[in-house]
Amino acid sequence: MTLQGDNPRGTYRQGEDLPGETGRRRHRRSHRRQRTCVGCRDRAVRADLLRVVAEGGVLVPDPRKRLPGRGASVHPDSRCLELAIRRRAFSRALRLEALPDSSVLLRYVQGSEET
Numbered sequence: 001m002t003l004q005g006d007n008p009r010g011t012y013r014q015g016e017d018l019p020g021e022t023g024r025r026r027h028r029r030s031h032r033r034q035r036t037c038v039g040c041r042d043r044a045v046r047a048d049l050l051r052v053v054a055e056g057g058v059l060v061p062d063p064r065k066r067l068p069g070r071g072a073s074v075h076p077d078s079r080c081l082e083l084a085i086r087r088r089a090f091s092r093a094l095r096l097e098a099l100p101d102s103s104v105l106l107r108y109v110q111g112s113e114e115t
Contacts, residue, residue: 035073038089039080049073052105054094059105070094081109 033046051062051071062071072093074080084090085102094100 037075037080037084038072038093039074039082039084039087042075044073044075046073048075050076050109052090052094054090054096054100057096057098058101058103059090061105061108076109076112078106078109078113081106 034043035046035049036043037049046065051065051067051073052059053062053067053069053071054060055067055069060067065071070093072084072090074084081102088099090096090100090102091098
């Protein structure tokens with residue numbers, strides 16, 4: 001068991017035995033960011049969901065996940081989108097006072113399903 005340099009925290013190199021635990025190794029875990037779909041409420045990897053933001057009371061798709069502000073995640077299919085709209089989930093998730101206009105988002109999702 002070798003300390004990594006003169007590190008005062010006493011961290012060990014990846015793959016080395018932990019002190020007092022022969023045979024058990026410290027490994028880095030690869031964490032995949034997960035989000036909850038506001039439509040079906042299933043958890044999914046962030047890359048599989050479409051981020052949606054509200055701009056001026058209109059729901060706008062953010063496929064690059066770069067637009068500023070609070071976002072909500074939804075599966076990019078019409079079933080989950082219709083569920084979210086019917087349950088008024090976007091208003092809650094985005095903390096909006098009134099119901100947002102979802103026509104732009106509906107067109108975007110329907111267009112992506114056709115291709």
